[in-house]
Amino acid sequence: MRVLGFMTGTSLDAVDMAVLETDxxxxxxxGPAGERKLSEPVRxxxxxxxxxxxxxxxxxxxxxxxxxAARAGAEEHLAAAEAxxxxxxLAWSDIDLxxxxxxxVLHERPTPERIGRTVQLLDAQWLADGAxxxxxxxxxxxxVAAGGEGRRWPRSITWPGPPRPASPRRWRCSTSAASPTSxxxxxxxxxxxxxxxxxxx
Numbered sequence: 649m650r651v652l653g654f655m656t657g658t659s660l661d662a663v664d665m666a667v668l669e670t671d672x673x674x675x676x677x678x679g680p681a682g683e684r685k686l687s688e689p690v691r692x693x694x695x696x697x698x699x700x701x702x703x704x705x706x707x708x709x710x711x712x713x714x715x716x717a718a719r720a721g722a723e724e725h726l727a728a729a730e731a732x733x734x735x736x737x738l739a740w741s742d743i744d745l746x747x748x749x750x751x752x753v754l755h756e757r758p759t760p761e762r763i764g765r766t767v768q769l770l771d772a773q774w775l776a777d778g779a780x781x782x783x784x785x786x787x788x789x790x791x792v793a794a795g796g797e798g799r800r801w802p803r804s805i806t807w808p809g810p811p812r813p814a815s816p817r818r819w820r821c822s823t824s825a826a827s828p829t830s831x832x833x834x835x836x837x838x839x840x841x842x843x844x845x846x847x848x849x
Contacts (some may be wrong), residue, residue: 650679652733652781654725654748660691667738680736685730690720694751694769701754701767712771714753721751722771727776745781748772756790757797764792794847 649672655664663686667679686694697717704711725748733739750770758764772785791797 649709649744650742651745651747652729654745654746656721656749656751658752659750660686660694662686663725665729667736667743672734674722674828681733682732682735682736684731686724688760691716692723694753697751698753699767706765710767714767715771717751717753718771719771721769722775722778725770725775729779733833740779740781743779743781746775748775748785749787758795760791763795764797766792773809780813800835815848 650667650669650763653668654668656662657664660684664683666681668675669677669679687724694717697711697713700713701713720838727755729746733742747761750768752766752768753764754767756765766788768788770785772783776783
């Protein structure tokens with residue numbers, strides 16, 4: 649399985665990308681890696697989302713800017729990936745899965761008095777639809793909600809294409825790093841119909 653991974657750091661300087669091949673348990677080969685500088689409008693939007701996140705009181709609705717920033721981040725990821733893939737002689741049909749962390753705008757560690765809180769912004773459904781490739785995302789939420797500090801493993805996989813069960817064998821890499829503090833494995837969500845995902849046994 650060939651996976652394209654994304655990361656954007658708190659420095660908000662670029663979208664980093666790398667490709668690897670895996671059988672779900674071990675890395676079999678490393679592919680190309682690269683980065684694309686964030687556009688200034690998206691960087692400014694994420695900075696404002698971070699500012700509002702730091703002022704966000706618990707128990708109140710999330711800031712409206714989160715949805716706008718999540719969509720802008722997904723658009724930035726897609727544009728970066730399409731240029732990256734083309735430059736390396738690859739196409740979306742060569743990619744089996746995307747792993748995307750999203751932009752962290754808030755991460756509060758747990759204390760003895762309260763659980764932590766974490767927010768990574770990315771419209772994964774929009775990204776899955778645009779790429780026609782499943783997206784594993786939301787790597788920290790479940791662990792933080794269970795009292796952890798944000799061990800990275802995907803809570804959700806967004807599927808492009810008609811609803812169908814996930815294959816445990818095909819997506820074994822998505823569940824093998826589950827946090828011991830987390831109550832359950834990844835959920836599977838599905839996006840609007842686009843490229844069907846072949847069923848596997």
